[in-house]
Every structure is written in C-alpha cells, then in structure tokens.
Amino acid sequence: xxxxxxxxxxxxxxxxxxAPTMELLLARPYLAERVFVSAEAARGEAxxxxxxxxxxxxVPVEVGEKPFHVLSPKGNCxxxxxxxxxxTALRGFADGANHVVLVSPxxxxxxxxxxxxxxxxxxxxxxxxxxxxxxxxxxTVRASMxxxxxxxxxxxxxxxxxxxxxxxxxxxxFMLGAHTPLHEASFDPPFALAFGNEASGLPPAxxxxxxxxxxxxxxxxxxxxxxxxxxxxxxxxxxYAKLSRQAVS
Amino acid sequence: xxxxxxxxxxxxxxxxxxAPTMELLLARPYLAERVFVSAEAARGEAxxxxxxxxxxxxVPVEVGEKPFHVLSPKGNCxxxxxxxxxxTALRGFADGANHVVLVSPxxxxxxxxxxxxxxxxxxxxxxxxxxxxxxxxxxTVRASMxxxxxxxxxxxxxxxxxxxxxxxxxxxxFMLGAHTPLHEASFDPPFALAFGNEASGLPPAxxxxxxxxxxxxxxxxxxxxxxxxxxxxxxxxxxYAKLSRQAVS
Numbered sequence: 135x136x137x138x139x140x141x142x143x144x145x146x147x148x149x150x151x152x153a154p155t156m157e158l159l160l161a162r163p164y165l166a167e168r169v170f171v172s173a174e175a176a177r178g179e180a181x182x183x184x185x186x187x188x189x190x191x192x193v194p195v196e197v198g199e200k201p202f203h204v205l206s207p208k209g210n211c212x213x214x215x216x217x218x219x220x221x222t223a224l225r226g227f228a229d230g231a232n233h234v235v236l237v238s239p240x241x242x243x244x245x246x247x248x249x250x251x252x253x254x255x256x257x258x259x260x261x262x263x264x265x266x267x268x269x270x271x272x273x274t275v276r277a278s279m280x281x282x283x284x285x286x287x288x289x290x291x292x293x294x295x296x297x298x299x300x301x302x303x304x305x306x307x308f309m310l311g312a313h314t315p316l317h318e319a320s321f322d323p324p325f326a327l328a329f330g331n332e333a334s335g336l337p338p339a340x341x342x343x344x345x346x347x348x349x350x351x352x353x354x355x356x357x358x359x360x361x362x363x364x365x366x367x368x369x370x371x372x373x374y375a376k377l378s379r380q381a382v383s
Numbered sequence: 384x385x386x387x388x389x390x391x392x393x394x395x396x397x398x399x400x401x402a403p404t405m406e407l408l409l410a411r412p413y414l415a416e417r418v419f420v421s422a423e424a425a426r427g428e429a430x431x432x433x434x435x436x437x438x439x440x441x442v443p444v445e446v447g448e449k450p451f452h453v454l455s456p457k458g459n460c461x462x463x464x465x466x467x468x469x470x471t472a473l474r475g476f477a478d479g480a481n482h483v484v485l486v487s488p489x490x491x492x493x494x495x496x497x498x499x500x501x502x503x504x505x506x507x508x509x510x511x512x513x514x515x516x517x518x519x520x521x522x523t524v525r526a527s528m529x530x531x532x533x534x535x536x537x538x539x540x541x542x543x544x545x546x547x548x549x550x551x552x553x554x555x556x557f558m559l560g561a562h563t564p565l566h567e568a569s570f571d572p573p574f575a576l577a578f579g580n581e582a583s584g585l586p587p588a589x590x591x592x593x594x595x596x597x598x599x600x601x602x603x604x605x606x607x608x609x610x611x612x613x614x615x616x617x618x619x620x621x622x623y624a625k626l627s628r629q630a631v632s
Contacts, residue, residue, distance in 0.1 A: 153605075247608045247611065250604055250608055250611075251607060251608065251611050253601065253603050254601055254604040255600060256601055279604065279605065281604050284603045349618070351503035351504060352502065352503055352504070354503070354530065355499055355502050355503040355528065355533075356402075356528065358499070358500060358503055358614070359496045359499055359500065359610065359614075361608065361610070362496065362500050362610055362611055362613075362614035364611075365607070365608075365611035365614050366614050366615055366618045369615045369618075370618075
C-alpha cells in the first residue's frame with residue numbers, strides 16, 4: 135500500500151498519533167481503512183488496545199516506517215490511521231441540533247481545537263464555510279485530539295449554501311461591534327453560533343443577520359484568539375452554562 | 384549592533400512583528416532598546432506610526448535584513464523590537480489584584496495566547512511556575528500579540544515560592560477531578576486562578592489547596608485545550624461575567 139501526502143481534494147485523510155487513531159476506531163471504525171504502527175512504538179497497553187480495536191473491526195494493521203516519513207517527518211508519532219472523510223449532512227432543525235458555523239477559518243490547527251471544544255460542550259454539528267482551512271486536514275484531526283470523529287463536519291461553498299440547507303436555525307454571529315454582550319444573550323434553540331476568521335472576524339454583513347453577540351473585553355487587546363473566543367461562546371451557550379443561570383436566578 | 388538568537392537566561396528578548404512591537408512602544412517604551420525595520424516593510428501608516436513612537440521615546444531605528452534572518456528565518460515579519468525583560472513583582476493582596484498562576488506550562492505559544500486572554504479580561508498579574516515554558520520567549524511575545532507588555536509577568540522556581548510571596552490570595556486550582564463546577568464557583572477577591580500543564584494538568588496535591596474548580600464537559604473528550612480552558616475560566620471569573628450574574632439574579 136503506497137501512502138501519499140494528504141490531498142485536500144482526496145477521499146482519505148490521516149489521524150497522526152495514538153490518541154486520535156484510537157478515537158477513530160472507537161467512534162467511526164467504519165471509516166478506518168488501515169492503521170500503521172511504527173516499529174519504534176512502545177509495546178504497551180495503548181498499542182494492545184489499538185490493535186484489539188482494529189482486529190474487532192477488521193481494520194488491517196501494518197508495521198513500517200515509510201508512512202511516518204511521508205506523513206509525520208518530524209517524528210513523535212507512532213500510529214497513523216487512514217480514514218475515508220465520509221462527509222455527512224449536519225443534523226437539522228427537526229433534530230433540535232445546535233450548530234457551530236466557522237466562516238473561512240485560516241488555520242487548520244485552530245479548526246481542530248474548536249472541534250475539540252465543540253464536542254466537549256455537546257455541539258456535534260459543525261459547518262465550515264469555504265474558502266478556509268480544510269477541516270479534514272491531518273493537522274485539524276491532530277489538534278482535535280480525535281474529537282472530529284465524534285462530530286458531523288460539513289464543508290459549504292458559501293454561507294448562503296449553509297443557510298439554504300438550514301434556513302430555520304436561530305443565528306448568533308459573534309462580532310466585535312455587536313450590541314448584545316454575551317452575558318445578556320439568550321440562545322433560542324435550535325441555534326447556530328457563527329464565527330469569522332482569525333484576522334478580520336465575520337464580514338460586516340453579518341451585523342444584519344440574526345442576533346449578533348460580542349464577548350466584552352478590555353480595549354488593551356484588539357481581539358481574543360479565535361479558539362479562545364469560540365470556547366467562551368460555546369461554554370456560555372451550552373447546557374452547562376444554562377445550569378448556571380438556573381442556579382443563580 | 385550584533386543580534387543573537389534569543390537566550391532564555393539573557394536580559395533581552397524580541398518582539399517579532401509590527402503589532403507586538405507597536406504594543407511594546409505604546410505600553411512599555413522604557414524597556415525598548417532598539418527597533419529593526421525590514422527593507423521590505425511597506426511604507427505605510429503603520430510603519431510611520433511605529434517610527435513616530437520610536438522618535439518620541441528616543442528608541443533607535445535601524446533598517447536591515449540581518450536581524451530578520453537570525454530571529455525570523457521564515458519571514459512574514461517586518462519589524463523587530465529589542466527589549467529588556469524587566470521582570471517586576473506582581474501586585475499583591477493590598478492592591479486587590481487577582482492573579483493567574485500557570486504551573487509548568489509546556490508551550491510558549493500557549494502562554495502567549497493565555498496572556499492575551501488574561502489582559503483582555505483584566506488580569507494584569509501573571510505568575511509562571513517553573514520548570515516550564517519561558518514567558519519571555521519571542522514565541523510567547525508573538526502569540527500574546529504584544530499583550531505581555533500590558534501585564535506584570537513573573538517567573539517562580541516553584542509554586543511554594545509564589546505562595547510565599549503571595550500567601551493570602553484565595554486560590555482556585557482548575558482540575559478535572561474538582562467538586563465545584565465553574566457555574567457554581569464564586570470567586571472571592573483577591574484571588575488566584577491556577578492552571579496546570581497541557582498534558583497532565585495540575586499535580587494531584589492541588590486538590591487540597593483552596594477551592595478546586597472544574598469546567599464540566601462531555602466525556603467524549605479527555606480535556607479542553609489549555610488556552611481554551613483558561614479563557615473560559617478567566618471570562619467566568621472576570622467582572623464581565625459578574626455583570627451577567629447581577630443581571631440574571
């Protein structure tokens with residue numbers, strides 16, 4: 135089996151590392167095509183568990199260094215999963231599924247960190263509007279720590295394309311100039327929280343869409359880091375934070 | 384002037400990029416020793432403003448490529464500030480200053496992102512407990528977007544050394560196993576929020592210190608990314624979030 139560098143337009147991607155590959159096999163074993171194990175991998179409990187999952191799901195395991203040289207030249211990676219991207223539709227309004235919509239994010243690592251946070255707060259449906267970072271890039275998979283395998287992730291050619299598919303979600307665009315501060319926002323489900331890119335945020339037109347929300351912060355900084363801002367917003371909008379409001383009021 | 388690669392034990396560090404160098408000159412011009420401008424820098428408003436600040440504060444400006452080759456070989460950097468680290472004490476209990484305490488963080492970029500968030504939510508006193516990433520590393524400065532120049536940052540050889548200097552702050556260690564969920568925590572000022580490292584969090588002994596707090600999340604992920612967790616905690620503990628509680632109750 136010849137391993138090629140990751141291709142954005144291809145059908146497969148790679149989970150680089152023991153933890154994300156384990157998540158692949160736990161959450162979406164039917165997408166796994168093959169697992170490579172480095173000859174340098176420590177023979178321990180984690181590896182035995184990985185091999186056991188592969189056996190249980192009929193996923194072939196190969197030992198070899200070549201895929202690691204091609205896909206992870208910097209080392210520090212002892213297992214690689216080859217998986218079909220298997221992009222599927224997001225759950226919709228009727229399912230009551232809340233969405234996270236990332237509009238043209240630039241950095242694949244940031245998208246992975248946001249997926250990790252989203253899954254942590256129960257947001258399992260994530261739209262990525264292009265142009266932007268590729269949510270199936272191995273860098274995204276790695277930064278997500280495998281959380282990508284717990285979520286439905288779908289790419290859209292434009293925000294309008296997302297909106298045509300999901301026209302009824304209540305929209306909350308996060309923008310610096312918004313009038314509603316996060317602590318006064320009430321999120322009416324099912325809702326979609328939208329975030330812009332790292333450098334410039336959402337396009338100004340989003341000010342006229344849904345209920346724009348701002349995370350208030352001191353003027354000493356221009357803006358929050360994107361995964362940090364998403365983390366705060368997802369925490370505040372999640373059921374965990376709603377428990378807080380009930381407890382206080 | 385000969386420019387050397389950054390040394391952790393040295394007295395100077397570097398702000399790489401126009402934005403963090405501007406912050407150096409706006410917030411701590413007295414620490415700036417020199418500014419280098421790339422011959423490739425666009426002659427525009429930002430550069431004129433930077434040069435104006437240098438002139439106002441008597442900071443020499445040199446045009447040249449050599450420092451950029453040494454300090455930023457990957458390019459995409461058009462201004463460099465050389466600054467004395469000027470480490471100072473944190474403000475204390477009597478000042479009512481809340482602290483952020485990072486215990487052995489591993490990644491300099493993460494420390495910078497956390498500094499950016501801390502300054503954004505009004506936490507201007509940050510302790511970094513060693514061993515760990517160097518808060519004055521140029522990678523930290525860059526990830527902070529220059530926010531490091533708005534904060535007091537001090538390194539400590541151990542948590543005990545920090546505690547000897549600041550024995551009276553109410554301590555809130557953030558730990559996965561804690562009993563108090565974030566939405567039930569009330570932060571009694573002046574307080575110190577403590578966070579462990581990226582891989583393993585705080586040492587278990589912190590369970591017996593102050594009021595340990597957990598940010599509840601789904602079991603589908605092992606933990607939140609460190610800067611994301613810090614962001615949520617700092618947002619929740621800041622006066623911005625307290626406004627929220629007042630509004631709700």
